[in-house]
Amino acid sequence: MLRKANHQTIYGAYLLFINLTAETILPNFFNANLPFGYYGYVGNARGKGGVQGRCKRHFKLTKKKHWHVDWLTSNAQKLHAIAFSDKTECEIIQYLLTIKGTSVAIKGFGNSDCKMCSSHLIKLPTNFSMQSIKLSFVDLNLKEEK
Numbered sequence: 001m002l003r004k005a006n007h008q009t010i011y012g013a014y015l016l017f018i019n020l021t022a023e024t025i026l027p028n029f030f031n032a033n034l035p036f037g038y039y040g041y042v043g044n045a046r047g048k049g050g051v052q053g054r055c056k057r058h059f060k061l062t063k064k065k066h067w068h069v070d071w072l073t074s075n076a077q078k079l080h081a082i083a084f085s086d087k088t089e090c091e092i093i094q095y096l097l098t099i100k101g102t103s104v105a106i107k108g109f110g111n112s113d114c115k116m117c118s119s120h121l122i123k124l125p126t127n128f129s130m131q132s133i134k135l136s137f138v139d140l141n142l143k144e145e146k
């Protein structure tokens with residue numbers, strides 16, 4: 001359910017769609033290679049700048065890599081972000097995993113302070129559509145920047 005975006009800062013959870021067109025190596029933490037495909041990373045942003053501030057950083061493709069997800073966003077062909085003002089990141093993950101074709105991408109990714117989920121990175125089916133999300137969300141309409 002897409003709600004119309006306004007210019008207010010959103011404090012809550014966000015879902016970042018990440019399209020990897022090449023295999024991505026995650027150094028150090030997981031010794032994992034992520035196959036190309038479509039991923040969903042879910043985070044919380046309740047501090048200064050809110051969801052928009054956090055997601056703008058994700059959309060800067062050239063950056064000093066700090067968070068695990070930075071290795072994915074730096075290597076992504078396409079990014080898309082939507083925000084949920086009335087949900088937590090864990091609620092979004094639990095919800096996404098009920099959608100057919102989704103699965104945990106890497107255990108322990110992005111959820112170090114979470115006891116509910118085994119990961120905050122989900123593998124999405126290639127035919128996944130934003131319209132299949134039956135929760136209320138706002139499309140942030142951000143563009144990737146080099």
Ligand SMILES: [Zn+2]
Nearest residue numbers: 090114116117
């Ligand atoms: Zn969680």
